[in-house]
Amino acid sequence: MSVMCPIDLDREKLKSEVRTIYAKVAENPQGDFHFHRGPEYAARLLGYDLVELDALPRIATAPFAGVGNPFMMEALPSGGTVIDIGSGAGMDCLLAAKRVGLQGRVVGIDMTDAMLARARLGAAEAKLPQARFEKADMTELPLDSGTVDVVISNGVINLAPEKQKVFNELFRVVKPGGRLQFADIIVGTELSEDARNNIDLWTG
Amino acid sequence: MIEALQQTGFRNVRVCNFFNSFSGTTKEGVARKYGVQGANFVAYKAG
Numbered sequence: 136m137s138v139m140c141p142i143d144l145d146r147e148k149l150k151s152e153v154r155t156i157y158a159k160v161a162e163n164p165q166g167d168f169h170f171h172r173g174p175e176y177a178a179r180l181l182g183y184d185l186v187e188l189d190a191l192p193r194i195a196t197a198p199f200a201g202v203g204n205p206f207m208m209e210a211l212p213s214g215g216t217v218i219d220i221g222s223g224a225g226m227d228c229l230l231a232a233k234r235v236g237l238q239g240r241v242v243g244i245d246m247t248d249a250m251l252a253r254a255r256l257g258a259a260e261a262k263l264p265q266a267r268f269e270k271a272d273m274t275e276l277p278l279d280s281g282t283v284d285v286v287i288s289n290g291v292i293n294l295a296p297e298k299q300k301v302f303n304e305l306f307r308v309v310k311p312g313g314r315l316q317f318a319d320i321i322v323g324t325e326l327s328e329d330a331r332n333n334i335d336l337w338t339g
Numbered sequence: 340m341i342e343a344l345q346q347t348g349f350r351n352v353r354v355c356n357f358f359n360s361f362s363g364t365t366k367e368g369v370a371r372k373y374g375v376q377g378a379n380f381v382a383y384k385a386g
Contacts, residue, residue: 169364169365169366170360170361170364170366171360171361171363171364180358180359180360180362181358181360181377182356182358201377202358202360202377202378203356203358203360203377203378203379204356204358204379205379207355207356207379208355208379208381209381290360290377292340298340298343299343299347302343302344302347302349303347305347306347306348306349306384309384310384310386311384311385311386312383312384312385312386313383313384313386314381314382314383314384315344315349315380315381315382315383316379316380316381317379317380318358318377318378318379318380319340319377319378319380320360320375320376320377320378321340321354321357321374321375321376321377321378322373322374322375323373323374323375323376324372324373324374
């Protein structure tokens with residue numbers, strides 16, 4: 136999908152729809168949605184280790200709705216600083232926290248209150264104090280420039296109507312020598328204008 | 340996505356893995372129609 140937002144798409148309406156849908160996922164992960172959720176899906180289709188996921192609090196794993204696996208690429212640095220854009224209920228953040236260790240830092244960024252609540256409870260239950268969660272828009276990160284070793288994300292950046300702003304912000308916060316390793320949706324065909332303006336297709 | 344990341348200033352941007360993220364969902368047909376898949380990306384900031 137093009138990074139340029141369709142002319143007629145209401146950006147605030149799109150953000151509101153995304154927030155609404157993911158609040159519903161947080162409140163009822165077993166509900167009727169058009170996309171997979173949960174640790175069993177993550178293991179079956181995305182290559183996560185189910186044993187590792189089952190060791191995490193269910194409050195964090197049940198609403199997981201990622202589309203790939205950021206942990207398949209380079210190992211996260213022990214003691215490093217990692218941020219997760221669109222952290223949801225925190226499953227990937229908890230996995231990242233275990234990898235960076237107590238000397239590291241993981242910051243989950245999300246705009247949905249219900250997801251943030253689950254994520255904070257999950258981190259406490261998992262006893263991973265190095266993971267914290269902040270409410271923010273991914274185009275305005277509450278982080279100083281050049282402080283992040285690795286940015287992860289899973290199926291979120293595609294939901295942003297202004298992706299270039301997101302990329303610019305990620306470039307700002309990543310340290311020289313740092314990296315992005317994230318999962319997202321790719322589209323194999325050029326979308327029609329009608330398809331680009333269809334919020335239902337954006338939100339799944 | 341790749342071009343936009345490169346234009347932002349990231350280097351060695353590439354897709355590493357693909358996933359049939361919508362297999363078995365009610366959107367599987369739409370995903371197949373538009374060639375929608377999950378994918379892993381990596382991109383580096385010069386040090």
